[in-house]
Amino acid sequence: MAVTPRTVEELTRAAAPRSQAIGAVLDFIRQRPLGALGGAIILAMAVVAATAGLLAPFDPLETDYAAMLAAPDASHWLGTDAYGRDVLSRIIYGSRTALMVGLGASFIGATLGAVIGVGSAYFGGRIDLVVSRVMDVFFAFPVIILALAVVAILGTGLGNVILAIATPMVPRCARVVRSSALSIRELPYVDAARAAGFGHRRIILRHMLPNVMAPLLIMATAFLGEAILLEASLSFLGLGVQEPIAAWGLMLRGAAVEFAETAPWMAIFPGLAISLGVFGFNLFGDSLRDALDPKLRTQ
Amino acid sequence: MAYYILKRLLAMIPTLLGVAVLIFVLLRVVPGDVVEARYLAQGSQFQSQDLMDQERKKLGLDQPLWKQFTTWMAGLARLDFGLSMWTGAPITEEIKLRFALSLQLAIMASTIATLLAIPLGILAAVKQDSWVDYAVRVFSIAGLAMPSFWLGILMILTMLIFFKWLPPMVFTPLWVDPWENLAQLIWPALAVGYRYSAVGTRMMRSAMLEVLREDYIRTARAKGLWLKLILSRHALKNAILPVLTIISLEFAFLLGGLVVTEQVFNLNGLGMLFVEGISRRDYTLVQALVMLVATAFLCVNFLVDIAYAWLDPRIRYR
Numbered sequence: 001m002a003v004t005p006r007t008v009e010e011l012t013r014a015a016a017p018r019s020q021a022i023g024a025v026l027d028f029i030r031q032r033p034l035g036a037l038g039g040a041i042i043l044a045m046a047v048v049a050a051t052a053g054l055l056a057p058f059d060p061l062e063t064d065y066a067a068m069l070a071a072p073d074a075s076h077w078l079g080t081d082a083y084g085r086d087v088l089s090r091i092i093y094g095s096r097t098a099l100m101v102g103l104g105a106s107f108i109g110a111t112l113g114a115v116i117g118v119g120s121a122y123f124g125g126r127i128d129l130v131v132s133r134v135m136d137v138f139f140a141f142p143v144i145i146l147a148l149a150v151v152a153i154l155g156t157g158l159g160n161v162i163l164a165i166a167t168p169m170v171p172r173c174a175r176v177v178r179s180s181a182l183s184i185r186e187l188p189y190v191d192a193a194r195a196a197g198f199g200h201r202r203i204i205l206r207h208m209l210p211n212v213m214a215p216l217l218i219m220a221t222a223f224l225g226e227a228i229l230l231e232a233s234l235s236f237l238g239l240g241v242q243e244p245i246a247a248w249g250l251m252l253r254g255a256a257v258e259f260a261e262t263a264p265w266m267a268i269f270p271g272l273a274i275s276l277g278v279f280g281f282n283l284f285g286d287s288l289r290d291a292l293d294p295k296l297r298t299q
Numbered sequence: 300m301a302y303y304i305l306k307r308l309l310a311m312i313p314t315l316l317g318v319a320v321l322i323f324v325l326l327r328v329v330p331g332d333v334v335e336a337r338y339l340a341q342g343s344q345f346q347s348q349d350l351m352d353q354e355r356k357k358l359g360l361d362q363p364l365w366k367q368f369t370t371w372m373a374g375l376a377r378l379d380f381g382l383s384m385w386t387g388a389p390i391t392e393e394i395k396l397r398f399a400l401s402l403q404l405a406i407m408a409s410t411i412a413t414l415l416a417i418p419l420g421i422l423a424a425v426k427q428d429s430w431v432d433y434a435v436r437v438f439s440i441a442g443l444a445m446p447s448f449w450l451g452i453l454m455i456l457t458m459l460i461f462f463k464w465l466p467p468m469v470f471t472p473l474w475v476d477p478w479e480n481l482a483q484l485i486w487p488a489l490a491v492g493y494r495y496s497a498v499g500t501r502m503m504r505s506a507m508l509e510v511l512r513e514d515y516i517r518t519a520r521a522k523g524l525w526l527k528l529i530l531s532r533h534a535l536k537n538a539i540l541p542v543l544t545i546i547s548l549e550f551a552f553l554l555g556g557l558v559v560t561e562q563v564f565n566l567n568g569l570g571m572l573f574v575e576g577i578s579r580r581d582y583t584l585v586q587a588l589v590m591l592v593a594t595a596f597l598c599v600n601f602l603v604d605i606a607y608a609w610l611d612p613r614i615r616y617r
Contacts (some may be wrong), residue, residue, distance in 0.1 A: 034433065137317035140593035142556030145573060146430060149322075152329045152577050225444065232446050233559045235575065257563070260456050267456060271449035279444035286440065286501075 004162050018145035028291070035287020041280025049095040058086035058094040060246040069263045079265035084256035086267060091273045093246035100275055101162055101241075105227040109166035110220040113173025120174065122200070131174070138171040147230060151239050161240045165227045173219050180212045218289045225281035232274050248274045260274045300608070308605060311597045318593040319375070319586070323368055323438040326582050331578040332360060333384040340579075358384050371586065385579045390587045394569070398591075400470050401568040404484055404491070405553035411492025412499055413546055419496070420503020420542065422528065427508060435500065442497035450490040451563040468565050487564045491557060495549050499542050506538040513537075540610065542602050551599045555592035 029036040043177040048055060057077070064084035078087040120131040138146070150164035153179040184190065185208070193203045230248030234240030251270035260267050334354045355361050358369065374381050380390035423435035458464050464488055471479040478590035510516065511534060519529045569588060576585040 012442065034436065092594055095415065133313065133317065136314045137321055140314060140318050140596050141589070142552040142592060144556050144558055145589070145592070148558070148574065148577060149325050149329075229444075229446055235560055236446075236448060237562065239574075252452065253445075257452060260452060261459050264456055264460070267449075268451050271446065271452065273439070274449065275445045277444075279441055282440045286436075 011042070032287040034283050035291075038280045038283025038285070038287065041276060042284055045095050045099065045277055045280065048092055048098050052092050052096060056086075056089035056092045057136055058089040060085065060089045061244050062086075067198070068180075069259060069266075072265055078269045079263065079264050081251070081263075082259065087251070087269055088200070090246040090251055091248065091270055092250065093269065094248045094273065095277070097158070097241055097245060097247040098231065098274070100158065101165065101231040102224045102227045102281070104162040105165035105169065105231075106220045106223045109161065109169025109223060109227075110173050110216055113170045113219075114177045114209060114212065115204070115217050116170065117174035117177030118181045118204050118212060121178045122174065122204055122208060128178075132178075135171040135175055138168070138177075141168070143168040144230065144233060147234060148237075148239060151234065156242050158241055158245070161231055161234055164234070165230050169223050169227075173205055173216065173223075176215050176219055177212050180215050181208055184208055184211050214292045218285065218292060221281065221285035221288055225278040225285065226275065228278050228281070248277075303608065304504055304605060307601050309460070311601065312608050313320070314592060314597060315590070319372065319590060320368075320588040322586055323371070325548040326580075326585060327364065329577070329580065331580055333358065333582065334360070336578070336580045337385070371583075372569065375590065381583045383581055383584045385576075385581040385584065390584055393572070393584060394587065394591070396470075397569050397572050399472060400484075400566060401554050401557070401570070403473060403480075404488055404557065404566070404568065405550055407488035408495060408553055409486060409546055409550045411488055412495040412549075414545075414548065415496035416499025416503050416542060417539070420500045421535070423504040424507035424511065425526075432504075435504070439497040439500040442493045445494070446559075447490045447494045448559040448563045450493065451487060451560055454486050454490060466564070470567060483564075483566075487557075487566060491553065491560055495546065495553070498549065499546050501544050503538065503542045507534060508540050510534045510538045511555055531542070542606065544607075547599050547603055548596070551592065551596035555588060558600050 028039075047257065057075075062085065065082065066084065067076065067080050068084045069082060070076055070080040070084070076086050076088070080086055081090070118130060120128045141149075146168045147164040150167050151160060154160040154163060190203065190207055193207050198207075231240055231247070232252070235247050235249030236253050238253060241249065241250055248270045252267060256263075256266040256270070332355070334351050337353070337354075352361070359367060364369070372383070380394075382388065382392050383393050385395065419435050419439065423432045426432050435478065455465065460467070467479055467483045470483065473480045516529060516534060519533050555569045555573060557568060558574055560566075561568045561570045567590075573585060574589050575581075
């Protein structure tokens with residue numbers, strides 16, 4: 001079948017969404033250079049994590065006892081650790097752990113928090129009161145202590161760490177979502193949905209949840225960076241991700257502090273990686289909040 | 300006002316009770332108990348069941364849970380925290396020394412955070428969208444991004460490599476030798492204070508931006524007042540409240556939440572005690588610590604609310 005020549009309108013119509021998207025991205029870069037920088041860092045981190053196998057010069061788990069604590073040189077760009085493992089390769093693979101924990105914990109925490117928050121606002125009355133009281137109890141715990149308690153119960157390891165980090169996020173997310181859902185509950189379309197005879201689940205999930213997405217998204221982005229930090233802290237204490245998995249916080253533990261004077265690269269570079277990653281998420285999150293929340297719009 | 304204060308104080312009780320129930324249950328869900336932990340620590344895993352049961356009986360662990368809980372509550376009501384399950388010493392004694400350290404560190408870190416946050420936040424707001432604003436924002440976001448324990452490692456490393464000097468590793472109370480005390484605590488206080496200043500700086504900036512748009516500021520400007528006077532007399536007073544709130548709320552968590560920083564600087568504070576307590580399954584100690592931190596948090600919360608009601612006539616207390 002011959003290819004039908006397209007009209008100009010058809011072509012522009014097809015191209016429009018794409019050029020619009022590009023335009024939006026360009027606008028974002030122009031108006032919020034800091035946010036764009038953050039986005040670029042996140043993107044770079046995602047690419048590094050996805051192509052870790054190609055980028056890393058060494059196997060991150062491979063020990064080389066001939067090159068223990070080797071200073072940075074042409075083959076080991078960032079030196080090696082106490083087991084002779086290549087620091088650069090471990091940092092590259094560590095971005096996978098960081099992203100997995102960050103995204104996993106934020107997703108679980110935000111989802112649970114949103115459902116609890118919207119549900120609490122929707123049902124109101126006694127349910128709302130009880131949920132709010134329980135949230136107050138959780139707020140009285142420092143974040144790291146709550147996470148440590150969950151790790152003590154579930155044990156260490158990647159999956160448990162994600163759950164431990166998501167736990168303190170749930171009440172915080174629920175509180176923010178609840179307050180915006182409270183105002184939505186009074187809007188006519190929720191009444192209309194109720195009048196139409198829809199069930200609670202449908203109204204909560206289909207009608208209310210989509211309208212609290214903006215604050216939820218802001219919370220989740222802000223929490224991404226914090227989750228990466230928290231994972232680093234837990235791993236640093238030996239209560240997070242376990243050896244020999246490559247994780248940034250874990251790389252700062254033990255030998256990195258012991259040999260800090262003779263092999264400072266072990267302590268410096270993983271910390272830089274953590275800071276840069278979290279910095280990217282925070283910059284991006286900040287700009288996203290400015291862009292999405294008209295009340296905080298400064299321009 | 301008196302009624303409001305009383306109502307707020309009474310409202311703390313159910314929350315504290317909730318905290319008590321939560322930590323009590325959480326600890327019992329953690330696998331193992333203090334008796335097992337002690338035998339494991341001694342390296343003998345094959346203790347006779349009888350001995351372990353005797354040990355549990357002595358600690359009251361053989362009692363039904365509701366009874367353990369009510370005993371604990373009855374003690375708390377008399378402000379009696381009981382004995383540590385691990386050392387057998389009164390918990391008040393165990394906590395006392397570490398509390399002095401953690402409190403001092405929290406005060407120093409909050410002071411540093413406040414001193415950084417207020418001027419930087421004002422500067423960023425006044426010079427909004429200029430390079431000064433961007434520099435301040437990058438500085439504060441970087442503070443949030445750097446793990447304070449890594450900042451601590453870098454500090455120690457710098458002092459070691461460039462000055463061949465290390466801060467003292469043993470805690471000296473302030474009243475014994477203030478110089479030695481400050482030489483040790485100023486570094487963790489800086490590392491933590493910088494991080495917490497970031498939150499305050501951002502809050503100060505946005506609060507200031509909001510206030511600067513108010514009509515009365517425009518009036519003051521139209522009157523021809525100096526910018527300096529407008530800022531200090533009119534704007535700061537209104538913008539500073541949320542900043543002080545956020546820094547004081549963090550303060551309560553600094554008491555017990557500096558687990559990792561304490562580890563890096565080898566400080567024997569409440570955070571380390573908490574981690575030790577959990578790994579030893581020292582129920583009574585962990586419970587007491589959690590109640591302490593939660594009470595501190597609720598009290599600060601309460602004080603902030605009272606201060607608000609007192610400072611801001613628009614807030615009605617009912």
